[in-house]
Structure formats: structure tokens, C-alpha cells
Amino acid sequence: MAVFFLTACGSSVSFSPKENELPDAKVGESYYSTINIEGGRVIGMLAGNSVKPDDLGLHAQHCELPKEVITKNTISTKDNNCIIISGIPAKAGTATVNIHGAIYGNMFKSSEEFNKIYTIKVKNK
Known part of the structure; x- marks a missing residue:
């Protein structure tokens, strides 16, 4: 007889x-700074990122997949x-950097939404 213990408490x-806080920037x-999301594969169409205020000169974009994992069947390189x-x-x-979206579920857990807010201090030279 096998007994399995699953923990469903807290965020994965x-x-x-x-x-x-991300590293400070200078006018x-x-x-350049990177943010990594761990704990599951992020659902592409639900992923959203923004940097506010818009006129500060900073923006968010997804990284590119490493070339060694891209094949002719790869749909998106993001x-x-x-x-x-x-x-x-x-x-x-x-x-203010807002990272939000969801990760795919699997047979042990359902999909999970996430939201994380970072700040960057932009200082004069």
C-alpha cells in the first residue's frame, strides 16, 4: 500500500x-535587469508586464529562448x-514594474495566477 502526501498550501x-526592488538606474x-519566474511554465497568452510611468524610458519584454532549444517546430521563441x-x-x-500572469497546472495542481511588483529608483547622474 502506497501513501502519497501532497501539499497544496502556499504559492508554488x-x-x-x-x-x-531591482537595481537602481541612472538618467x-x-x-538592463532580468526577472525569472520559477515554479512552472508561464502561460504565454496570460503573461503581461508593464513599466510605469510610460515616459521614464524603461520597458519590459520577454527574453528569447536559447538557440539550442529552438527547432523548426518551435511556435514562439519568447x-x-x-x-x-x-x-x-x-x-x-x-x-513600477508589474509582472502578472499564470502558470500551467498539471495532474497534481491546478493552474495558478501570479502578480509581482518591483520598483526601480532612477537617479540623476
Whole structure:
């Protein structure tokens, strides 16, 4: 007789970096930071990312899949579990990065929605 214990408490989604702040940016200098979503495969059509305010000069986009995993049957080369925040900030202020979506379920758990908010301090040179 086999006994299985399943834990269904808490979220299985985690983020890297874990903190709520991304590295600081400087006005007029190139900025690049990545965010990784762990705990399951992100559902592409439900994934959304935004950087506010819009006029700060930073934007969010999905990473590209590594070339070694892309085949002729690959439908999309976007890696929905990885987000790049980049740009050249035009003015000082605080940017808010909102990462939201859902991960696919499996036979042991249902799909799960997630929402994570990061801040970036944009400083003058």
C-alpha cells in the first residue's frame, strides 16, 4: 500500500530576484535587469508586464529562448518565464514594474495566477 502526501498550501510561483526592488538606474545610462519566474511554465497568452510611468524610458519584454532549444517546430521563441527590463531612463523618479500572469497546472495542481511588483529608483547622474 502506497501513501502519497501532497501539499497544496502556499504559492508554488517564485521570482528571482526575490526582493521587491531591482537595481537602481541612472538618467541617460543604459539599464538592463532580468526577472525569472520559477515554479512552472508561464502561460504565454496570460503573461503581461508593464513599466510605469510610460515616459521614464524603461520597458519590459520577454527574453528569447536559447538557440539550442529552438527547432523548426518551435511556435514562439519568447521565454515567458524570463523578463528583461531595459532602456535609457530619461528622467529621475521611481519606476513600477508589474509582472502578472499564470502558470500551467498539471495532474497534481491546478493552474495558478501570479502578480509581482518591483520598483526601480532612477537617479540623476
